[in-house]
Amino acid sequence: MLLPGILTVILLAELVASSDGNFTFNGFSGANLTLNGLAAITSEGLLRLTNDTQQVIGHAFYPFQLPFGKPPSFSTTFVFAIKPSFPHTSGHGIAFALSPSTELRGSLPSQHLGLFTDTSSARDHIVAVELDTVKNVEFKDINNNHVGIDVNGLVSVNSTPAAYFDTKEGVVKELQLISGEPMQVWVDYSGEDMRFDVAVAPLSESKPKTPLVSSRINLSSVISDKMYVGFSSSTGAATGSHYILGWSFSLDGDAPPLDLTVLPRLPGSPKKKSVVLAISLPVAAVLLLVVATVIVVVFLRRRRKLAELLEDWEHEFGPHRFHYKDLYRATKGFDDETLLGAGGFGRVYRGVLSKSKIEIAVKKISHESRQGMREFISEIVSMGRLRHRNLVQLLGYCRRRGELLLVYDYMANGSLDRFLFDGNQPPLNWSQRFHIIKGVAAGLLYLHEGWEQVVIHRDIKAGNVLLDSELNGKLGDFGLARLYDHGTNSQTTHIVGTLGYLAPELSRTGKATTHTDVYAFGAFLLEVASGKRPLQLDAPGLVDFVLECWKMSTILEARDPKLGDEYAAKEMELVLQLGLLCSHPDPMARPSMKQVVQILEGDASLPTVSADGMISCLSARQYDESFDHLVLSYPSSSAATHVLRSSPFFSGTR
Missing domain, CATH: 1.10.510.10 (Transferase(Phosphotransferase) domain 1)
Known part of the structure; x- marks a missing residue:
């Protein structure tokens, strides 16, 4: 009789594959996948495509080419999660893709999702469903939280803001792709009627009866007789970890349902409460109270040193506003050893953000006059949304007393x-x-x-x-x-x-x-x-x-x-x-x-x-x-x- 622990491992690594292209992964422990870039299978059985590294790509493909018929049809479902390094700001999203090769040579990170190059064309034979978390005007994105169907490029054939129909309340609810919570996606394509459907929902919901995105597309000339299937993801200036928890695929009928009860847990997910925890929690609370009192005293002393100017109207700029203390620590207190340049404009310092390890350049500009400051900050924040490979990314700003600090990507040369x-x-x-x-x-x-x-x-x-x-x-x-x-x-x-x-x-x-x-x-x-x-x-x-x-x-x-x-x-x-x-x-x-x-x-x-x-x-x-x-x-x-x-x-x- 097998032990319960061994049964769990077997369930997590369950793979049902056949020559006609049907398979199921309820977790990826021991799974045979072709991995490129930063993609890896964690010890918990998660397929992690990227981590908190900037400007990287992660690819994970089923290792065998699948025989698509004429007209081609397929069905797949998978569970994903995007955990950003910082709230409300994430690296670029995840794409489920059909590709003639597992080596997407020349593919770029950031807004290209690791799938395409600057010169992608119909010769690429790539079909993808993008879960996009950054709005890129050059690809005509509708917002920074949408689901789209891509064919040989990142200008989506059709896209819709991420949402699902709540069957309990009978209303459509928005989904935040970068919430860090696992969600399930269903993708179905019928070559006979050329119907391409995509649906998304939280794990607590079943497959929606009405798809979120639906289009009539003839993919007969795009999908080759044999194709690879898998996932691609990338990061840019902002980062985050992209996970796949489970995946099933079928060339014949609906994809097999996933066993959601045995999927691996995401990092940081709460565990079941234990008896030891119940006893130790009150004791820990008392100790935390003592420690918190000490921390508050130290904090109040340091607050005067790190005080920054923040007015009510600045709350609307959200993640574009940096905390002075983070910039202070990143530049070692604006030490002269981090000084990059100085002139009539002020001084520029090199820094490394302690949490994300992102290298930045911080420019300090004097702003003694408050006249027009709101309009100036508004324009600075607006320009922080510019996205082009030949522009230095303006990440945000901070104000402290008589100084305005602008935060840029650091340029090594x-x-x-x-x-x-x-x-x-x-x-x-x-x-x-x-x-x-x-x-x-x-x-x-x-x-x-x-x-x-x-x-x-x-x-x-x-x-x-x-x-x-x-x-x-x-x-x-x-x-x-x-x-x-x-x-x-x-x-x-x-x-x-x-x-x-x-x-x-x-x-x-x-x-x-x-x-x-x-x-x-x-x-x-x-x-x-x-x-x-x-x-x-x-x-x-x-x-x-x-x-x-x-x-x-x-x-x-x-x-x-x-x-x-x-x-x-x-x-x-x-x-x-x-x-x-x-x-x-x-x-x-x-x-x-x-x-x-x-x-x-x-x-x-x-x-x-x-x-x-x-x-x-x-x-x-x-x-x-x-x-x-x-x-x-x-x-x-x-x-x-x-x-x-x-x-x-x-x-x-x-």
Whole structure:
């Protein structure tokens, strides 16, 4: 007779498989699965796809290809749970997927869910049901808590906010996918009537009679004769653990029901109360009271030191607000050994959040005036929702006394200008520079046209381009940025930025626009290609220098001497001429960022502009004396030394 403990193990590892593609896992102890990335089977029998590590992927597939018929049909059910590292903020979700391979080469983490690349197409033959917990505008997500059907891409064929029909109360109730509670999913596809149904419910509910998501889709050309089935998940800047507790699948009829009574417990789930616990609990309560009294005394003493400014209106910003004490601990009390850079804007510190182990950069800005602070914080929080691989993620903020602290993702290689102008850094080769240029252009295009509002950066320069560990360029420092709705005009009239990158029309209008951003991007292009700053002591301006080289048919002589002869001549000439075009004194003559990206990617030709024509336009431009007075009196440009010596990490001023 088998012991009860052995019976439990056998039940947890139960696998019923047959050649026609039917199987059941009531827990995964001893299960034979193909695991990739961070996916693992825990000692409790849980299938864990990810943990609290940033920017990772987890794959788990049934190890054998299954023979799908023509037309293809299948049914599956599984129990999942997403436990975020922090309440209300999680890594990206889970996807159940059909794939021709268990090795999804080139698949990306974050919003790509570990399933797709940037160039996914119909050739991929991937069908997925996404349980998505982050809203990505680029994939037309409806919200940050939805269920969707994906075919060869992450723009869902159909999606609906996560919910279920409560049979007891007779109402539809919302489900929070990142609640940490286990939930069951049912997926059914009938090839004969091309019906794709998905339903979700808590474990206490049976399978809903009406599916949550339902579509008519012909998958005959997408699902191959033999396919793998399994799960994929990923994390981004925010993290969380993604679990599968049980799973069954069938190619013939409904998937077998799971035995919910033997599924493994999630970490932190309550155990049954014991007699020992019942006796020791009162004693522990008394001890806790004593300890709590001591803690309160210590806490009150430390509270004055770590006091922060918090007003009622800030509660609406929720998870975007960081506690000062967490930032204080992350930066070792803002110790000088964690200092990354300093300037007129304030100081920037490197830190590691103690709970999540996420590396951050904390920028401290003075805010003595409270006027307009609510609007400024609102815009900062709004920009914290920007999601693009070429933007430094703005995670949130904190206020304390006379300081505003902005919290960013930490970039391992610091700012681009260190590699361009710091003799102690190894110079970047041309391939690296061109890759960074295209990345920054893509990020700026997203700000101007790809998000729900138009975002004007207002301080584009090499000092505000950060490099990650793989030298990918990311546009950072949104402390000066402003946003407005598509189709409306910017209301910004306060001129900010850095001398050498400010468009001439600012002297007339005082308004930052997408055209003024393009002007600054033109200065950035010339800066990266030539290795020179837009303005230098005792030297002509960079635009004039490059124009003179172009007029003499020696434009390649404007390149950075540190490159030597190791560069692509056509790309160098393209970047220099495009930089001049973006620096055109007439804002209407400058290309849009969409045109800039098309030109850099080779999808469009550079407009025909002669050197003489550009020189004629530049010689005819008229600067107002008021503009000269303004830039010379502005803190970030009052001294040439400040222009020439920007921060090694974040720079810019308010």
